[in-house]
Amino acid sequence: MLRIESEAEQAFRREVRDWYAAELPEELRDLTFRPEPARALGWYRRLSQRGWIAPHWPKTFGGMGASPVEQVILMEEAARIGAPELPTQGLNQIGPILQRFGTPEQQARHLPAILNGDVIWCQGYSEPGAGSDLASLRTRGRVEDDEIVVTGHKIWTTWGHHADWIYALVRTNETLPRRQGITFLLIDLTSPGITRRPIRTLADENEFCEVFFDEVRVPRANVVGPLDGGWSIVTALLDEERIQLGAPSHALRALERVRRMARALGPALGEAGHLMVAEAEMEVAALTAAFLQILTGVASGKAGDPSGLKILSTETTQRVLDIAQELAGSAASLKLPEQVAGAVIDFSELFLQSRRLSIYGGTNEIQRGLIADRVLKLPKGKRP
Amino acid sequence: MIEPTPEQVLMRDSLVQLLGDGVARTRSAGEAWPRIDRAPWADIAGAGWPGLLVPEASGGWGGTALDMVMLLEGAAATLAPEPLPAVLAIAPLLAACESAAAAALLGQLVSGEAIVLMAESGAFPLSHEAGFVLFDAHWADEVICAEGEGDAFRLVAVPAADLADAPLRRTIDGSGQRVFSLPAGAGLELARGCRAEAAYHSAVNRLRLGAAASLMGLVRGALALTIDYLGVRTQFGQPIGSFQALQHRAASLHVAHTAGWALVCEAALSVGGEKEGIACAMVKAKASSTARDVLKDCVQMHGAIGFSDEYALAPLFRRAVTLASAFGTSQVCLGEIGSLPRCA
Numbered sequence: 201m202l203r204i205e206s207e208a209e210q211a212f213r214r215e216v217r218d219w220y221a222a223e224l225p226e227e228l229r230d231l232t233f234r235p236e237p238a239r240a241l242g243w244y245r246r247l248s249q250r251g252w253i254a255p256h257w258p259k260t261f262g263g264m265g266a267s268p269v270e271q272v273i274l275m276e277e278a279a280r281i282g283a284p285e286l287p288t289q290g291l292n293q294i295g296p297i298l299q300r301f302g303t304p305e306q307q308a309r310h311l312p313a314i315l316n317g318d319v320i321w322c323q324g325y326s327e328p329g330a331g332s333d334l335a336s337l338r339t340r341g342r343v344e345d346d347e348i349v350v351t352g353h354k355i356w357t358t359w360g361h362h363a364d365w366i367y368a369l370v371r372t373n374e375t376l377p378r379r380q381g382i383t384f385l386l387i388d389l390t391s392p393g394i395t396r397r398p399i400r401t402l403a404d405e406n407e408f409c410e411v412f413f414d415e416v417r418v419p420r421a422n423v424v425g426p427l428d429g430g431w432s433i434v435t436a437l438l439d440e441e442r443i444q445l446g447a448p449s450h451a452l453r454a455l456e457r458v459r460r461m462a463r464a465l466g467p468a469l470g471e472a473g474h475l476m477v478a479e480a481e482m483e484v485a486a487l488t489a490a491f492l493q494i495l496t497g498v499a500s501g502k503a504g505d506p507s508g509l510k511i512l513s514t515e516t517t518q519r520v521l522d523i524a525q526e527l528a529g530s531a532a533s534l535k536l537p538e539q540v541a542g543a544v545i546d547f548s549e550l551f552l553q554s555r556r557l558s559i560y561g562g563t564n565e566i567q568r569g570l571i572a573d574r575v576l577k578l579p580k581g582k583r584p
Numbered sequence: 585m586i587e588p589t590p591e592q593v594l595m596r597d598s599l600v601q602l603l604g605d606g607v608a609r610t611r612s613a614g615e616a617w618p619r620i621d622r623a624p625w626a627d628i629a630g631a632g633w634p635g636l637l638v639p640e641a642s643g644g645w646g647g648t649a650l651d652m653v654m655l656l657e658g659a660a661a662t663l664a665p666e667p668l669p670a671v672l673a674i675a676p677l678l679a680a681c682e683s684a685a686a687a688a689l690l691g692q693l694v695s696g697e698a699i700v701l702m703a704e705s706g707a708f709p710l711s712h713e714a715g716f717v718l719f720d721a722h723w724a725d726e727v728i729c730a731e732g733e734g735d736a737f738r739l740v741a742v743p744a745a746d747l748a749d750a751p752l753r754r755t756i757d758g759s760g761q762r763v764f765s766l767p768a769g770a771g772l773e774l775a776r777g778c779r780a781e782a783a784y785h786s787a788v789n790r791l792r793l794g795a796a797a798s799l800m801g802l803v804r805g806a807l808a809l810t811i812d813y814l815g816v817r818t819q820f821g822q823p824i825g826s827f828q829a830l831q832h833r834a835a836s837l838h839v840a841h842t843a844g845w846a847l848v849c850e851a852a853l854s855v856g857g858e859k860e861g862i863a864c865a866m867v868k869a870k871a872s873s874t875a876r877d878v879l880k881d882c883v884q885m886h887g888a889i890g891f892s893d894e895y896a897l898a899p900l901f902r903r904a905v906t907l908a909s910a911f912g913t914s915q916v917c918l919g920e921i922g923s924l925p926r927c928a
Contacts, residue, residue, distance in 0.1 A: 202851060202854040202862070203850055203853035203854055204853060204854060204856060204857035204859075474919065475918050475919060478869075478919070478921035478922055479869075481866070481921055482847075482866040482870050482921065485847060485850070485863070485866055486843040486844065486847040486850075486866075488850075489846035489847050489850030490843055490846035490847075492846075493585045493586050493846050493849060497587075508835075508839045508842050509842075511835075512839050512843055515839075516843075567835075568831065568832040568836065569828070569831060569832070571834075571835035572825075572832070572834060572835050575838060576811050576831075576834055576838060577815075578811065578815060578823075578831055578834065579814075579815055579822070579826040580826060581822070581826030581828055581831060
């Protein structure tokens with residue numbers, strides 16, 4: 201962040217920096233992958249107790265109600281110290297959905313569990329054949345008295361094998377137009393009839409999986425919003441989701457890698473390397489500026505161009521990691537991180553992991569189509 | 585995005601109205617080159633604009649960096665040939681010099697009696713004699729030059745007439761550039777020492793920030809032309825804006841503009857703080873490369889009309905190329921970033 205910080209903001213930054221330095225266990229620093237729940241949840245709970253796990257949630261729901269600047273300070277200090285990536289589906293997705301569309305009972309049951317790190321959530325939107333074209337989903341929910349009986353197949357479910365609950369879209373009405381027969385359901389993953397199969401990724405780990413539902417019985421009380429009215433919930437939330445996807449946290453983590461490489465290289469960085477590092481700094485500064493300004497606008501009720509921010513955030517991160525690959529030279533293909541000049545340097549992990557960024561949350565091609573239509577108001581064409 | 589305040593909107597609108605049809609003036613200036621028409625400058629100065637950033641104590645408006653970028657972004661697409669952005673950035677430097685000579689020059693600048701510009705340190709590229717580069721050279725009456733560093737730092741004002749031996753080269757946007765060297769001891773001393781040096785670097789930062797704001801204004805103007813064109817031009821029986829390849833390209837340009845303009849506002853909020861130098865180097869680098877990339881794409885997406893001088897895109901393109909080359913190119917500014925205080 202380039203802007204002048206107020207005294208209160210500077211004090212908050214020092215507080216965050218000191219607290220992280222004192223509290224974040226050494227073994228959780230500088231990880232190049234997202235640690236599994238058994239390793240990560242202690243830290244998650246520590247952050248939660250400190251009141252910093254949900255900076256963007258309103259205070260009424262137990263969040264921090266943080267200003268945009270405070271949110272960026274938290275991200276910058278987390279990146280600086282090498283704090284691990286934590287599960288976000290509860291905090292960024294189902295949490296805000298329940299805050300807006302959940303019943304008081306649903307809110308009381310699920311929101312504290314998300315904040316406390318008691319329950320891990322995953323998202324059941326995508327299906328084989330229903331990725332960006334979400335409305336073509338085929339998982340069915342048959343209404344029987346006070347239950348919905350779910351049968352079908354979800355895929356690309358991030359952290360599905362670690363999660364305790366899934367929020368999913370299921371087709372509950374075959375006769376209505378395809379966007380009108382969809383219901384938004386909260387499903388306990390310990391329910392009988394659920395099978396999960398992890399999927400190996402390009403980055404050679406199990407970040408996501410397939411989830412199969414065979415006559416899974418879900419109480420009606422777990423429907424969010426109206427029966428058959430799930431589509432409007434998802435679309436209402438997509439914009440908010442994309443603003444969180446537009447946060448500079450990944451880009452800051454990537455930039456920290458580049459800075460470490462530059463320090464380790466020293467004079468060997470050379471003029472070309474020096475310019476690339478400067479470019480990385482500049483691009484992340486621009487992304488951070490855009491995030492701050494869009495978030496400030498949204499807070500005062502303005503539409504935020506979430507598609508543009510999603511593209512900017514994900515492609516900035518990818519560009520910074522391209523630079524990291526160039527700086528790594530022949531080490532760019534090494535699988536495991538190394539200790540170099542007193543720092544842990546990961547040469548390939550983030551680069552591989554970051555391929556997902558321009559795919560998830562609606563591919564960047566989908567986002568460009570949305571900008572053409574919604575922002576630039578170009579003539580309708582044959583868009584997906 | 586940071587929106588201009590109602591007051592900034594009023595100021596911008598009145599400046600844009602005052603500048604009027606800058607494209608026509610730029611085109612006729614091109615025909616008369618290097619002769620210039622000083623009458624519009626008298627109006628600009630008469631309305632008080634050169635004093636925008638000058639502290640109220642020195643007879644100015646006490647405007648902020650954010651005021652400056654909002655104004656320059658809004659006025660850029662008028663393509664007025666007068667060197668207002670540079671004069672705005674330099675005026676507070678004269679106030680900071682705290683010398684009688686500088687105060688006298690500031691008085692002339694604010695009244696419009698003299699156009700005072702600042703030369704960058706530099707040489708004609710590819711040749712190696714050290715010296716100075718001056719943009720908008722044929723507008724200048726007085727030229728500020730900086731020499732030395734630390735305690736030996738000196739800021740001097742040189743009458744433009746003394747530089748007449750250095751060739752005046754024409755720039756592609758119809759303006760002029762001079763590369764010159766200064767004989768030892770030349771010029772009227774305005775200030776010396778470390779404080780003067782710091783004030784000089786602030787002026788360089790403001791020049792970069794102002795150029796970046798202008799570049800993003802040019803980008804916005806070019807994008808608006810392009811989006812309109814995509815909606816009206818038909819090929820194969822359909823508006824070309826319905827073709828996905830062009831839609832995606834236009835969306836990418838929109839995102840590039842978002843990032844560039846966000847950085848301009850953020851850099852304006854850094855002015856006066858410890859990151860001012862790095863922020864202004866970043867914003868000039870970003871705006872220069874973004875403007876060049878976006879303008880090139882805008883020309884391409886127009887097809888042949890985009891390559892025609894009579895269409896409005898051509899002068900925007902040429903101005904953007906000129907601004908991108910002034911006060912530190914993208915590469916020069918990026919090269920400085922590592923040696924300046926780092927971002928948080």
